[in-house]
Amino acid sequence: MTDALDMTATQLRDAIAAGDVSAGEATRACLDAIERTDGQLACFNEVYADRATQQADRIDQRLAAGESVGALGGVPVAVKDNMCTAYGRTTCASRMLAEFRAPYTATAVTKLEAAGAVILGKTNMDEFAMGSSTEHSAVAPTRNPWDTSRVPGGSSGGSAAAVASRQCPAALGSDTGGSIRQPAALCGVVGFKPTYGRVSRYGLVAFGSSLDQIGPVTRDVRDAALLSAVIAGHDPHDSTSIDRPVPDYAADVHTPVEPLRIGMPREWFTDALDGEIAAALRRAAKTYERHGAELVHVSLPHSRIDVADDGALSSYAVSCYYIVCMAEASSNLARYDGVQYGHRTDQAGGDIVEMLCRSRAEGFGEEVKRRVMLGTYTLSAGYYDAYYNKALKVRRLIARDFQQAFERCDVLLCPATPSVAFELGSKTDDPMAMYLQDIYTNSLNLAGLPGLSLPIALSDSGLPIGMQLIGPALGEQTVLRAARMYETISDAADHKPSVTAS
Numbered sequence: 001m002t003d004a005l006d007m008t009a010t011q012l013r014d015a016i017a018a019g020d021v022s023a024g025e026a027t028r029a030c031l032d033a034i035e036r037t038d039g040q041l042a043c044f045n046e047v048y049a050d051r052a053t054q055q056a057d058r059i060d061q062r063l064a065a066g067e068s069v070g071a072l073g074g075v076p077v078a079v080k081d082n083m084c085t086a087y088g089r090t091t092c093a094s095r096m097l098a099e100f101r102a103p104y105t106a107t108a109v110t111k112l113e114a115a116g117a118v119i120l121g122k123t124n125m126d127e128f129a130m131g132s133s134t135e136h137s138a139v140a141p142t143r144n145p146w147d148t149s150r151v152p153g154g155s156s157g158g159s160a161a162a163v164a165s166r167q168c169p170a171a172l173g174s175d176t177g178g179s180i181r182q183p184a185a186l187c188g189v190v191g192f193k194p195t196y197g198r199v200s201r202y203g204l205v206a207f208g209s210s211l212d213q214i215g216p217v218t219r220d221v222r223d224a225a226l227l228s229a230v231i232a233g234h235d236p237h238d239s240t241s242i243d244r245p246v247p248d249y250a251a252d253v254h255t256p257v258e259p260l261r262i263g264m265p266r267e268w269f270t271d272a273l274d275g276e277i278a279a280a281l282r283r284a285a286k287t288y289e290r291h292g293a294e295l296v297h298v299s300l301p302h303s304r305i306d307v308a309d310d311g312a313l314s315s316y317a318v319s320c321y322y323i324v325c326m327a328e329a330s331s332n333l334a335r336y337d338g339v340q341y342g343h344r345t346d347q348a349g350g351d352i353v354e355m356l357c358r359s360r361a362e363g364f365g366e367e368v369k370r371r372v373m374l375g376t377y378t379l380s381a382g383y384y385d386a387y388y389n390k391a392l393k394v395r396r397l398i399a400r401d402f403q404q405a406f407e408r409c410d411v412l413l414c415p416a417t418p419s420v421a422f423e424l425g426s427k428t429d430d431p432m433a434m435y436l437q438d439i440y441t442n443s444l445n446l447a448g449l450p451g452l453s454l455p456i457a458l459s460d461s462g463l464p465i466g467m468q469l470i471g472p473a474l475g476e477q478t479v480l481r482a483a484r485m486y487e488t489i490s491d492a493a494d495h496k497p498s499v500t501a502s
């Protein structure tokens, strides 16, 4: 069933509807692909083989009965392991939740299933979505299918590597500071983070509640539009979800944006950016220009990157993001105490406080502990104004820069990552180096804006380079159409990674 594995979600949906391939065959092809390649990659924490097969067979029965089966009828989709499902486990790749069975299903997943998608299983991630390499997973580090000695990015590394290696045509990820776009860029696939609130967070295990957003990881922009249209929309269970109609993103994704004004943030095209990535992005900008787009230079002063004399990078956006996300994480993770939720220590003796401390010490990994401690610190009396309140003010300035930039352009063309995929283990001992992976991604989470990363080139070392397109709030359609435009006009060939199931 190699054919089904090479198809995009849209192609597969159409082939299933036309009777060229059955939903059962497509699902079995993915299950078989996972079986063959996941030993090398560790993309999946759990696979729902029986349930997925039954779901697919039911789609085939409904098709045989002449029923319509939805916008994703029979398409196998993987879901990041921080989205609750009333079946299987939802572990966040943490020892804390190793045995957690959620009593309900996340709205985004319910919507996928209502549209006929078959849920294959849960994908690996950095523990509680904290990280940029999937090496903070308590299960195993996921590997990059382009080079298994390198990381796939994170925290949605399992989703990106699964889609890149053709274990499945599409997956959901979550993005708090770049966790969909960065792994998509490092694995050579498309990752899209919609506007904050566009997709319900109900059933998404909370990390930084004012930043978290669910979105698709796919092999092309057409599929990103298809999945986004399915999962977006207001949800009474999430009061931060936006109550506005959802356009059918897929229907007009092929319509070019004309005229198209592309903004290039001056502060992001500096020496801090890898030369090969900068060159690839400039080529992409020229390609747009040749097809009628206008390039304008814009400024994002509060997202600028400073390079110290010793070469160390810093940015207000990264500092601001880590203060906000750690503060929110420290509060969100208070519920894992071995009583309300999560692992409880086996060690007898002591009082309830000791039990709680031991449970948390055993359940959480190093990075999660670091963030809970730093987050608690920035929220504590005496430090709150100096750190947390100041970060909120900087956040406002970062958002205002974007607003001003969008007065002069329709989308921003930017890097997605400062470099191509790095070697496993090369940044695990240096949290700051890991945090700086988000230097081009997290300022738009702070501003709540939509951003998409798509593959545009391969480096000399044969690794994917991503381009990030950013839109104004609720500008999903513009971002998707501009990205699709590039996909159709560019000659970026359909490269394949070295570990692939098809």
Ligand code: GLN
Residues within 6 Å of the ligand: 129, 130, 131, 132, 154, 155, 174, 175, 176, 177, 178, 179, 180, 207, 325, 435, 438
């Ligand atoms: N790398 C960022 C962090 O570690 C982003 C994570 C995310 O988007 N979930 O917080």
